[in-house]
Amino acid sequence: MRTLPKKIAVMGAGSWGTTFAKVLADSGSEAGREVMVWARREEVAVEINTRHTNSRYLRETQLPVNITSSSDPREVLAGAELVVLAVPAQSLREQLRSFRDAIEPGAVLISLMKGLERDTDARMSEVISAEIDIEPERIAVLSGPNLAMEIARKQPTASVVACSDIETAAWIAALCSTEYFRPYTNTDLIGVEIGGIAKNVIALAVGICDGMGMGDNTKSSIITRGLAETTRLALALGGKYETLSGLAGLGDLVATCSSSLSRNNTAGRLLGQGLYLDEVNDRMSQTAEGIKSGRAVLDLATRNNVEVPITEAVVMVLEGTLSVENMGARLLGRELKSEGELQ
Ligand SMILES: NC(=O)c1ccc[n+]([C@@H]2O[C@H](COP(=O)([O-])OP(=O)(O)OC[C@H]3O[C@@H](n4cnc5c(N)ncnc54)[C@H](O)[C@@H]3O)[C@@H](O)[C@H]2O)c1
């Protein structure tokens, strides 16, 4: 069993990176733990170190004293036994190439990201194992109903740490357990990752319904059938049914689809109100992974002969081949089938 680390590196100073750094710092404050955050921009590192910031988000997060920051990845990674990856999914591969020489031998890497890489359709854990010389037991994933702002405000939240090695998952869970954050362990990396990726696309669909003024029946139908197609995809890839009915599946889907804090839900709402994708992207200051990952989810499902009609409709809207007005007719006009069919 690993001992508790003195230093943890968090690579990415966006909403979730800084908030999860706070969780780790709060969890390890009595043990004298140092949490160091890598910020891509030097001015963000300075804002974190001085706590002088115009960012409402960073002010609300109230970073504990044992968090520091640097824009130099070598400084951040030196001596860190746990490396937390919290950059946009499409940038992970490139970032790992700039980090890898500085990652300590034996360090455990955990992905906080909920995206699929475009063109390769790779999950983040697959990108990590392709880019870093690392055993599967040192790759983990964190996912669940984890809207960063709520956690920054210390509102009670549960989550899932997944790793093929249950002891490593338990080690990480112990490192991020606080009075407001409760991590469960799981060995089903595939199910946990697919739940987190697919729910962003389903949240776009629910947001579209919201933007078009649809009611709760419509949104509940999308959420439930969205879970059905996510479960089909996860099972086809080797994930477990129970994972998708847990926090990283149903839990995250419900949180993301029902919250105005969700960037994916917000982006969908803007599409439903009639904005073009370019206009939506211009309005989003943070990462809405579903916009970039939707096509990859659809391609992955198609290659595995899995039907994902809601994802397909969202991708068509994103790519401009289906209007939001015609989305409902397309989904409701499909051949009737039994609810219990998983394939
Ligand atoms: N915010 C949340 O509530 C939340 C919760 C759970 C999971 N996540 C996931 O965590 C990941 C990160 O999300 P976030 O909310 O922290 O995003 P964000 O947009 O707030 O921040 C992303 C960070 O990555 C940095 N970055 C590094 N390389 C980059 C590049 N090439 N292009 C753009 N930015 C780059 C940015 O500077 C920024 O600090 C996403 O996959 C998201 O789905 C977010």
Ligand SMILES: O=P(O)(O)OC[C@H](O)CO
């Ligand atoms: O803001 P979103 O849509 O990226 O969702 C944030 C988290 O993934 C919710 O669990």
